[in-house]
Amino acid sequence: MTISVRDDRRTTRTAFLLIAPALTLIALFVLAPGVLALVGSFFEIDLTSGVRWTWVGLDNFAAILGDDVVLRSVRNTLVYCVLTIVPSLAIGLGLALLVESMGRGRAVLRTLLFLPFTANLVAMAVVFRWIFALNGGFANQLLGLAGLGPLNYLGDERLALPTVAAVGIWRGVALTMVLFLAGLTSIPTAVHEAAAADGIRGLAKLRTVTLPLLRPIVVFATVMTVLGAVQVFDTVNVMTGGGPLYATETVLTMTWQLGFGYFELGQAAALSVLVLAVLIGIGVWRRRSLMGARR
């Protein structure tokens, strides 16, 4: 089809009309706030009389990096990441392999194992708070049967973060399982036959055949798990509120505290910029990693 110059111009006009609403809203509600967060991290933002911005240079960054509680929240987030990411991926992969090897009942199994991801996180956090309650909680009843406990899961500084992380794994596994399973199902039968003909099976097959073929899914599942872990908020907010004594304060709940607890909006912006830098770094790594796989 030949397109004349006039036609071309008309197409451009039509196209702009079609994309204008979406792009305007994206500019207004994603791009502008994103830029403002970046800019705002160099200002002190005062809300007492309207919104007043005062330039403070790097003071906000200096303030948060010199704040023990903020540093603790960063450390907690790292610990949370370490506790959740690898188990979520490993167990998810294991379950995906298990589900794939099942003949009958595969669909039902998949549905049941994916359920944790679909549930409302606030609701499940409420339920887990009850399961891990000091008095009468299921976890302690179970320990009681073995003559142990009770443990103050959410009230003990050492236990609170691992307990919240356990919920993170419970939910993370559901997601990675489904992603890996979709990847596994897409591997052509011929590949399995070839591997069988070459006598490759078990762990060797997983390492040399399955995982390399799953690489894009592995990267994707890793990114999703990391993003979820870095941005953990709902479960912490509902189960512990960041306590006891900041033991479960994470970067996101901390940002929240800085912004709306102490009204240090500039510092909150600075912290969210640091987190954003990490998240964008992950996004870029992922793109590069996937491109490497295609080469």
Place this chain on the structure above:
Amino acid sequence: MRGALRAGLAVLAVAVSVFPFYWMLRTSVAGADSVYVDGLSFLPSTLDLGNYARAWQEADLGRAMLNGAVVTAGILALQLLTCIPAAFAFAKLRFASRGVLYGVVLACLLIPSQATAIPLYLGIGSAGLANTLTALILPFATSAFGVFLLRQFMTTIPDSLLEAARADGLGTAQTLLRIVVPLSTPAIATFSVFSVFVHWNDYMWPLLVARDPGLYTPPLALATFQNADTGTDYGALTAAAVIVTLPIVVLFLVAQRRFVAGIAGGELPG
């Protein structure tokens, strides 16, 4: 032997993943005297649906569910209205600066809503919209992810179909409505399920802008209910949790494939 091991592992995995749901249901129907028990009791000794009545009333869940429905539906309607035309233009029209503009959309995919929450909150406040339903809906009126997901799908629509439509005298709007939208139903459904899932469950943004209890969405109403003096009324709390969870779990069971596809964002084969 290996079969038995596999079956055992499967049972264990299902038990762990489903147990919290079971425990939520069990507690929600337990009478006051059988919420707390010594030892393990997998079934409550007395049944009491009063927990649901209490939760519904004290957490004002009717109002919250209505708010949730209005917010979720409002967001979805606006997103479809804005994303479908944009996705079509990016997929099928050749125009100046298309690459750059689509690049902006893709870049915005990397910006998480948490990073923009504070400036957005200040902006909503300055616009005098704090504490309104509009504040809960407007910031999500479009979705970079929606544009991306729908565009991916629309690029697979053959050009010849669109040319035929044009030869038949259909304008762009007609082509979009009569050809592209019907053909894109799978992608639109996938995105819709995803959007409803995300916004029904969203907790942080409503926590920020909905200060008036009359505006609470279901997760916010539930969290507030927990933080109120009912913090240990687990019967009512779990009943409220069941009510808040149910719509999305039902949505998942009905539209499982779309659900997974939406979460995977078109990254999955098949």
